[in-house]
Amino acid sequence: DAPSAASLNPALRGDLDAILHRAMERDPRRRYGSATELAEDLRRHLGDEPVIARPPSARDQLLKLARRHRPWVIGLSVAAIALVGGTGLATYFAIQSAQDAERARIQGRRAQAISRFQSDMFSAADPYLAEGEELTLREVLDNAAQELDGGALAEEPAVQASVRMTIGETYLHLGLLRQARRQLETTVELLEQSGDSDELVTALNLLADTSRDRDPASVAWQLEQNERALEIATRLHEPPHASIARSLSDMSITLSWDKRYDEAEEAADKAIRQYRALGPEYADQVARCLSSFGATLTECGRYDEAEETLREAVELRRRQRSENSPELAITLQNLAGLLDARGRFDEAESLYAEAIEAQRASLPPNHPDLAISLHNLASLRQKLGRAAEAVALFREAIAIREHNFGPDHADVATGLLGLAMALTSEADAGSVQTDEVAIEALAAETRALSILRKQFPGGHPFLAATLHNLAASAQKRGEVAEAEARLRESLAMMIAIWDENHPNVAHCRDTLAANLLLQGREAEAVPLLEAALRTREALLDSDHPQIGLTLAKLATARVSIGDADAAREDAERALALLKPRPGLEPDYAVCQLTMLEAIAASGDVDLDIDMQTWDEARATLADYAGEISWQLAEAQRVRALLLGANSPDAVTALAEADRILGASTAPEALTRRTAARIADTRAILGLPAR
Template identity: 30%
Template sequence: MSTPRPDSGEVAQKRQVEPRALERQLRGDLDWITMRALEKDRTRRYPTPLDLAADIRRHLNHEPVLACPASVTYRVKKFVHKHRVPVAAAAAVLVALVVGLVSTTALYFEADAAKRAEAAQRQAADEQRRLAEQHRAEAEEASKQAEAARAKAETIKDFLVNDLLAVARPAGVGLGKDVTIKQALDAAAPKFDKALAQQPEVEAAVHQTVGNTYHFLGFYAEAEPHLRKALELFRRVRGAEHVDTLSAVDNLAELLRDQGNLTEAEPLLRQNREARTHRLGAQHPDTLETINLLAMLLKQKGNLAEAEQLFRQNMDTQRRTQGPEHPDTLSAVNNLAVVLWEQGKLAETESLFRQNFEVRRRVLGTEHPFTLASGNNLAFVMQQQGKLAEAEPLFRQILEVRCRILGEDHPHSLSVLNNMAFLLQAQGKLSEAETLFSRGLQARRRVLGPEHPDTLIAMHNLAGVLLEEEKLAEAEPLLRNCLEARRKTLPADHPDLAHSLVSLGLLFSQQDQPEQSEPLFREAVEVRRKALPEGHWLTAYSQSLLGACLAAQRRFPEAEPLLLAGYDSLKSHAESIPAPVRTTRLTGSLQRLIDLYTAWDKPDQAAEWRQKLEEAKP
């Protein structure tokens, strides 16, 4: 039915419509009605003509016909077609509602945007007012600080001109043009408190500067009251955790350490380490400086393991944050090398000292204090390894520069003097070594006091060369005084205490008093076992001496294991023994075994060890 027949145009013409329009009219319901009426299957045709007529009537009334599949779309179309006016009205209302909703939503968003813009403008205005107020307050604070700095500078200038520098005025008014820095400080120091009483911040800064100057010049007693006063003022004016206060703590603790007052210095540095880590961070240069000072103090106490750990931590951090040639990095390397040397690790020590000395000489110059310190350390460790010809000119050069710049009595000059005396002793120039050791001891007693650790080192060194010269009567009072002072000032397991015990024990052995030597050697063995790394050659040397002492009392079964263990350990760790004494320590332990078996009437064993002694001789 829907396919145009040949006469479709004629039919369309009679109906006064276009053929295509007629075709559209006949499609749809009429197609379905016709197809159902002609269905071959009776069950699918209209049952009666009335049913066919009813379906046609439904078509004419724009109702769904039964012949068409009952889809939702089809039924909606029929409903709309039948109720055009109501549907159109409803559609108009719906469109109006949608348009209204869109308009309302647009107006809402527009109003909300305007509201947000207004709030943003208010917030921006508030922020501008806050910033303006902050800038005004900062400007006022900067103005106050500038005024305070100006007043501070003016006060310091007046003090320098009228009190400190006035000391250099001609005689009768001052001390004359040749006045030293110390004389100027001595004359001006009593006026500090009165001149700066109304400005505690200025007073604190001046006390700290003067105290540090005294400290650098080597006048420790004069420095102490100024550094204590500076710390007291900074704590009161700035607070306990202000950076200026923490710097003042470090300055005082470093002085106390140099004075040998380790008991007071250690808690100050440990507390300051925690405070600076909390305030500044673990990698801040000030925090690292405190860690370095603490490690140096621990080394001085003989706590070498913790000192090495802190020095390595400091060196690694400095290299990472400052670079390999930064002055602080070089100081960290130098300090690590010192503690390695004290543990007998000579090869690693020399390598670090040599690198440090070469970099400092290139970067800082040959007469910079840090360059001289590195050179002194390098020369000393070379001497310890028997490189005497290479060490001597370096020692002499550094001694000349330090005495010229710092003076002969400065602690740094005396340190080089001590090392130079060691070199002469290693060369067998005992008389010259004795002269230098004696000169150093007198100066240290005068400058540092009779019980300062460096004074006791000088005393012990002089006694050592006197023992080697067999001047026992002169050596004995020095050794007794040194041991007594070290027992009083050092921890019970300090390596320096063991040095004194061994030296006094050797004196008694040379005087044929083994009963006096025995308790000293026993204590030395225990101290060195606690203080030094396992297998250290000094512990083995002490064991060998104790064994010889027992053999001298004919306690051969007790002596034998000590002598054998001492020799075995010395031989195993021979490379760590300083070169100037390496051969004598090894051959001495062999000779003590020969003496044991000879006295014990065991000639075969004595002959065996005598053969080993011949083989060990250079």
């Protein structure tokens, strides 16, 4: 969650934050018309005069009067010049009162050095002096960094550190992580020469944020920077203090990436408490902490707490930020992810879309945060059966990630995996050339797994999820044994990472049970489904469709092992949950057939009523799967059970089941399993084998 200028340095609250936002306005009518206007507003602020970036309140004017007699330092603000005429680089000025003559002399030298550097940067950014070439913010930053590397401010290490830190922070906000790290590493080295300081704390936390890798070595490096920042902040200040709170907040995020959730919660709680104790002017920082902590709670499966936390964060963000704020966008995205996990897809989709709209308006087109939102919306639309839309979103997200991180990053792998699933769904819908799509999907899956096995040899949530999803693809291709092996590896990894009752563990158990059902191993599937059901009922809303889908599989397993009464009860509950859900009509129809099979097994058939249900289920499956599909062969098998051994139509139904299955193009595993069930039905009815 990108911090505001004020969150990084409390001195930047108020006028400077307003100046920064005005300078970065995308609408030319609302931003400064020239570098001169911006410089004049900075001069007004330094002179404690009203600025044009925002109207002064009575409180502001009193504070300005008081500040005229208080020493303070303002650092360089490259970001403030970000989009003035597409150009610009501003600098912080340092002013020290005469109370300390020696410090005033040092600060005077620093101010002169910064002023010279500022003048050079304004000249480079001035479109008249640049001979008509309008520089981009990236070019201005690159030029500034090059000047520093060439020796600018070499005699003023403290000034150079301030300049480099703001250049690095701006690179970071633009998503240019490698460039940001280089500047911030040098910043830390320069600041270390002067000992502990709040500037060093800020630089260390920013440096940690330049890594978006999730492999153990990278996370350990990030945590090392966060721990050092917290140690320095704690030495410098007594809590509550903004530097301590910021360090705790950043450490909480890194700890959650390391799956140390209890420690992450403790750090986040301390950060939030300190920011609240510092007063209402820190509401934006409270929102930042709540947003990241809410995402951690979602990952832990603590959905009720996560929703309460994230809704408070969104409310605070909406009060503090504009509708196109990237900070608000990330908080909306986190809330959308929680609602997505809870099955509230309409609200989740709306929030994802709002976040993307804000990010497109306020961030560069290749920003990593935009890729996250695109990926999440793609995943949701894939679940909703809108595969073509999902494919386009996944492709855009992957392109952004490859641009920023290179081809072998874990985030690229997760995008490839999502793309493979969406392509497969698109092919299943018949809207694209099946063979070409299958080749691309398999290549994407293979590449994703290769990347993640290299990145996380000891196991990781990304790798566990990839193994799970690749198993689903293998199962769809009929490679049942390969799918089972991957699912078991994924399940063991998930339990080791989280615990037995995590929602991801429940999902993997459900998928493994479906694999076992396909192999005719119903007795092994039942305990897996029972465990998945317990977890889902404990964590999800009572009407969540995932509960219904698990119940439907459990009913199928139980009717196959002869527990007809329990199967009927499970099927009734499943049907009540699945009926109102668009996109789940085939699942509902299959569950209807399971219910009818349980009714037939219990001898409680009402042929008129039950055949009406059968007709409805068959029509649904024909609409979705076609007239020649293994599902319709299953439907004919259930029809034979309803008709009973004494009905000649039962023989006809089983013959029709054989015919449909013979013409079906279902994977071999499905064909074998359906053929075996048809043979079992003949035996139950006392009919001769085919």
